[in-house]
Amino acid sequence: MLPLILICGGMLIVLALVSIGSNQSSLNIKSKPVGDGQHGTARWATPKEIRSTYRHIPYTPKLWRQRQNRPSVEDQGLVVGCVTHGKKTTALVDTGDVHLLMIGAAGVGKTANFLYPNLEFACASGMSFITSDTKGVRPDRV
Secondary structure, eight states: OHHHHHHHHHHHHHHHHHHHHHTTOSOOOOSSSSOTTOSOOOOOOOHHHHHHHSEEEEOOHHHHHTTOSOOOGGGOSEEEEEEEETTEEEEEEEOSSOOOOOOOOTTSSHIIIIIHHHHHHHHHHTOOOOOOOTTOOOGGGO
């Protein structure tokens, strides 16, 4: 019984020393789990940042299908948004070398508001793309 008590007492002493030593380390771990400078800096982009980050290209798919006013090869990229003034729509295109995986709940507009505009733009600018639909459409309904 005495050896068991000595082993337990030794383990308690080691744990106490580790606890005391951990408070004197130089890891610079913040004392609070949240806040205290540890939160993110996410914010909405300013209009100036949007103008300088994205290329603004007139979005005219009806003309593109007639091979008119198509975007140039330098304009290839992802349509990430649009600005509409009256009947004119301008696509905000990220021309960086990027890849994209679109994930969202059913009914949020992935196909109508994101996939279709990007397919129109990719075809008009001569860009290559791969897209898939993993819903499992039945062959007899295609």
